[in-house]
Amino acid sequence: MGSNRFAKIPYRIYTMALAVACLIGVLLFGLGLSYYWKEKHVAVDETVRDLNHASDLAGVESYLVLHHAAKLYETNSEQPTALLSAPYRERALQYNLQLLDDFETGVDEREREALLRFSEELEDTLNEDGSSRFQAVPFDVIESINRRWLYQGLERTAQENTAYELTDAIMRMQMAFVEGVTNLLAETPDQDQLEFEVSTIANEARLIEDIVATDPSLGTKSVEDLIESALALGRVTAANSTLEARYVNGTSFYEDSHAALQAVRSAADDTLMTERDRYGTLAIALLFITLLLSGALLFALCSTRKMYAHDLSHLKARALAIDPSTEPVEDSFPPSHDFRGIEDELREIAASVHSTVHTLETKSNDLLRYHERWSSLFSETGLAIALIDDTYNFIERNDVFRQFFGERNLYEINQLFTDTGRRLLREALAGVTENGTNAQFILHLKGEHVRFLNVKIIPLKRGETLTYYLILEDETERVERERKVDRLVRFDLATELYNEYGFLRAWEKQDIDGTFLLIKLNDFHHLVDWYDPTYADLLMTEFARHVEDRLEKYAHHLFGRYRDDTLMLYVKGLRNVDETELLELFPTELLINQKRQTVHLQIGATHTTPNFNDCLFEATKALQHAKETRTPFVWYDSSILAQLQWAALIEQALPEAIEQGHITVAYQPQVELKTGRVVGAEALARWQHPDIGNVPPNEFIRIAERSDQILWLSHSILDLVVDQLVAWRDTPFADISLSYNLSAHSVDPSIVTKLRDLIATYPWLPDRLKIELTESADIMSHTNELERLEDISDLGYCLSIDDFGTGYASFEAIWHLPIQEVKIDRMYVSGKAKDSTSFLRAVSRFASEQKLTSLAEGIETKQDLERIIAEGVELGQGYYYAPALDATAFEAWVNDKRGPLA
Numbered sequence: 001m002g003s004n005r006f007a008k009i010p011y012r013i014y015t016m017a018l019a020v021a022c023l024i025g026v027l028l029f030g031l032g033l034s035y036y037w038k039e040k041h042v043a044v045d046e047t048v049r050d051l052n053h054a055s056d057l058a059g060v061e062s063y064l065v066l067h068h069a070a071k072l073y074e075t076n077s078e079q080p081t082a083l084l085s086a087p088y089r090e091r092a093l094q095y096n097l098q099l100l101d102d103f104e105t106g107v108d109e110r111e112r113e114a115l116l117r118f119s120e121e122l123e124d125t126l127n128e129d130g131s132s133r134f135q136a137v138p139f140d141v142i143e144s145i146n147r148r149w150l151y152q153g154l155e156r157t158a159q160e161n162t163a164y165e166l167t168d169a170i171m172r173m174q175m176a177f178v179e180g181v182t183n184l185l186a187e188t189p190d191q192d193q194l195e196f197e198v199s200t201i202a203n204e205a206r207l208i209e210d211i212v213a214t215d216p217s218l219g220t221k222s223v224e225d226l227i228e229s230a231l232a233l234g235r236v237t238a239a240n241s242t243l244e245a246r247y248v249n250g251t252s253f254y255e256d257s258h259a260a261l262q263a264v265r266s267a268a269d270d271t272l273m274t275e276r277d278r279y280g281t282l283a284i285a286l287l288f289i290t291l292l293l294s295g296a297l298l299f300a301l302c303s304t305r306k307m308y309a310h311d312l313s314h315l316k317a318r319a320l321a322i323d324p325s326t327e328p329v330e331d332s333f334p335p336s337h338d339f340r341g342i343e344d345e346l347r348e349i350a351a352s353v354h355s356t357v358h359t360l361e362t363k364s365n366d367l368l369r370y371h372e373r374w375s376s377l378f379s380e381t382g383l384a385i386a387l388i389d390d391t392y393n394f395i396e397r398n399d400v401f402r403q404f405f406g407e408r409n410l411y412e413i414n415q416l417f418t419d420t421g422r423r424l425l426r427e428a429l430a431g432v433t434e435n436g437t438n439a440q441f442i443l444h445l446k447g448e449h450v451r452f453l454n455v456k457i458i459p460l461k462r463g464e465t466l467t468y469y470l471i472l473e474d475e476t477e478r479v480e481r482e483r484k485v486d487r488l489v490r491f492d493l494a495t496e497l498y499n500e501y502g503f504l505r506a507w508e509k510q511d512i513d514g515t516f517l518l519i520k521l522n523d524f525h526h527l528v529d530w531y532d533p534t535y536a537d538l539l540m541t542e543f544a545r546h547v548e549d550r551l552e553k554y555a556h557h558l559f560g561r562y563r564d565d566t567l568m569l570y571v572k573g574l575r576n577v578d579e580t581e582l583l584e585l586f587p588t589e590l591l592i593n594q595k596r597q598t599v600h601l602q603i604g605a606t607h608t609t610p611n612f613n614d615c616l617f618e619a620t621k622a623l624q625h626a627k628e629t630r631t632p633f634v635w636y637d638s639s640i641l642a643q644l645q646w647a648a649l650i651e652q653a654l655p656e657a658i659e660q661g662h663i664t665v666a667y668q669p670q671v672e673l674k675t676g677r678v679v680g681a682e683a684l685a686r687w688q689h690p691d692i693g694n695v696p697p698n699e700f701i702r703i704a705e706r707s708d709q710i711l712w713l714s715h716s717i718l719d720l721v722v723d724q725l726v727a728w729r730d731t732p733f734a735d736i737s738l739s740y741n742l743s744a745h746s747v748d749p750s751i752v753t754k755l756r757d758l759i760a761t762y763p764w765l766p767d768r769l770k771i772e773l774t775e776s777a778d779i780m781s782h783t784n785e786l787e788r789l790e791d792i793s794d795l796g797y798c799l800s801i802d803d804f805g806t807g808y809a810s811f812e813a814i815w816h817l818p819i820q821e822v823k824i825d826r827m828y829v830s831g832k833a834k835d836s837t838s839f840l841r842a843v844s845r846f847a848s849e850q851k852l853t854s855l856a857e858g859i860e861t862k863q864d865l866e867r868i869i870a871e872g873v874e875l876g877q878g879y880y881y882a883p884a885l886d887a888t889a890f891e892a893w894v895n896d897k898r899g900p901l902a
Helices: 011-076 085-102 109-120 122-127 132-136 139-156 161-184 191-214 221-234 243-321 340-354 356-380 399-405 410-414 419-435 476-490 500-508 524-530 533-553 576-583 612-629 638-660 697-706 710-727 749-761 776-780 783-794 811-816 837-849 862-870 887-897
Strands: 384-388 394-397 439-445 451-462 465-474 514-521 557-563 566-572 589-592 595-598 601-607 633-635 663-672 678-689 693-695 737-742 769-773 798-804 821-824 853-857 875-877
Touching: 011 085, 011 122, 011 139, 011 161, 011 243, 085 122, 109 122, 109 139, 122 132, 139 161, 139 243, 161 191, 161 221, 161 243, 191 221, 221 243, 384 399, 419 439, 419 451, 419 465, 451 476, 476 500, 500 557, 500 566, 500 612, 514 533, 514 576, 514 612, 524 533, 533 557, 533 566, 533 589, 566 612, 576 601, 576 633, 601 612, 612 633, 612 638, 638 678, 638 697, 638 710, 663 710, 663 887, 678 697, 678 710, 678 875, 678 887, 693 697, 697 710, 710 737, 710 749, 710 769, 737 798, 749 783, 783 798, 821 837, 837 853, 837 862
Parallel strands: 601 633, 678 737, 737 769, 769 798, 798 821, 821 853, 853 875
Antiparallel strands: 384 394, 384 465, 439 451, 451 465, 514 566, 514 601, 557 566, 589 595, 663 678, 663 875, 678 693
């Protein structure tokens, strides 16, 4: 090796560049930090200067105000000399001389002009006998500048918000004193104005007390003196207070406020001076440390450069003795140096040349070991592996392959597969032979136990001969597991029907043309509440089984479970003319656990389109319409959409109607049947929309319940009913009670709270307001609602159950609800069951025994009235007497009908 190879090494260039960069970085960082602390020192100096300016400006302002107060006192008390005002005058002029030097910094041009004019006119203001020049002093500008300078000091010293609030409160007190000093020291002050001005100062003093209580560190002696003097000033507002007392307390308060602000400035100034000294010390210390580090880096750089030159000379000599066959003379060279890595790398390069032959020898050994490992894999793996020649004869097969197929040839093995499997194997072998690429597929193996095999064919070329590796893996468990997962994904576990996802996937494979239905079992949730979910699912399963049996005559149909209580059905070829045929698919009675169970259905149907979501939307709307109209079977058409749009319009307009009072109340009279005396009325909601016209109450109340606006509506109606009772309180209608309808959706804690609060205002209200419960079945199924009804009953309100005798509003409800009145449904009065007098008689007798009031609604004719009276019913209402009337018409009707009406 020649010496030129090591003549220049880039390492030294990199080392020098890095050292210089570090030196520059240290200098820049140190000088930057030093400059930063110097700038903070300058900023503190500026803040201290502004605080001094603020002190001078506050001094001029304070002594000017005190001088003016003294002049007023001397004038109004007819003092012969200016003994009181003269010292204040001198102090104001003294502060003014200092203030003239402060105008060059800390203020803008407008403020500077105002302060210069104020300073130049100060002596004239002090010499004036009147108050005109004093009133022209720009106290607002002075206060603004003073506050800004003082806030800068507080911000620089990182004071809490309470310090700012204290400063603001003191300045507001001073301004209140300045604005009211003339009236305060008048010989005969305006008493109302004086009380207002002094109360303002006293309120600010109490605010300062709260601030000090929040932050005790602000409770200095000057602040405590200020609070005491301000409260003392508040006690001199009596009409007989003397001028001297007002003067002494006023000047004492103002001097204390000046001292308190001065204490705040002094505290900030002391803190700033301490910070300024610390910042100066930090700047000097950082500059010294920077210079010291720079010197140390320069020294280290020179030492490193010298060591580098020494090590480089040794490396040049050592490179000549790098031959691994010779031993280096260790005594001639140091054991460690900067180029030891380069030396070792050169030694490794030389050694690698000697190992090349050995590496080539080991390659052949590696090939032998690889062949041995492959043979072991073929015999010991858990896969079934066979080697096949180009004529499809077996060359070799492992033990696992023999466990699957024994010693069968490929033709015999092929017969064990299904027709599809044989086709896949044939096409795979042809493709591998033609393209020379791997093939992989799943085969279904017939036999006593069904198996699924993952088959992989790998071509292997040996010279001119093409062979194949046939590798098989048993995938039966995985396939069965995937089938179970697929069933869980696509089927309902309880009924084994399609779920919504599975129904959609099956729908996509059908040629859709027929009818799509949603079938809701209305009793499902009641059965869950009464029995348990298992019983309800058993009903759903048994119902689905009967429907599936009746669907066998239809070649193409889909049946699934949409929700817990809703099924979905598609039948190809049926139309709306086949409604009877469709209804015959669904049983109306089932035998569940040896018990006959009636099934109540509601169905929404639509003609199908290929889009499942469109069909689902239309069937859902049809089912919704069926539930709202209590119709068992509804076909979707444009009229339903129009009704839904109408409902949406009502739902949108309802909040505004409630808010603007468009919902009114009409009153249908309730009469004592035997005497004809009017004892009350039922309050019924009415809505006359300005654009739509009259909106039937059953529609907007139903929409309010569906859109969660029923509670708001109930509150509004309750307010109207109570207002009407209050309006009738001192009139001939004071003995009439009103029935207020309360549905299960409105038995809310807020209603109970309102009824309780109303008693505090109107103690007589429970005797005149009846709570009429609707949808009692829904109330009975919820414990919380029952407890709230108990609370209402405990308040003294009369509870009445509406529609008695229909649905679940029956004798069972009376045992569960705190009822005082039963209201017999119109069906037994003038409806289709009016001839069933036994029910009327039973209700009347039961009400009498239980000491309940019975009321019949829907009395339409004289015959209805006579039949009701004969059965012992006490009260009644209906069109025989009067329809629902507004308040004015109701009052006129009552006035006309006072006395027997029978």
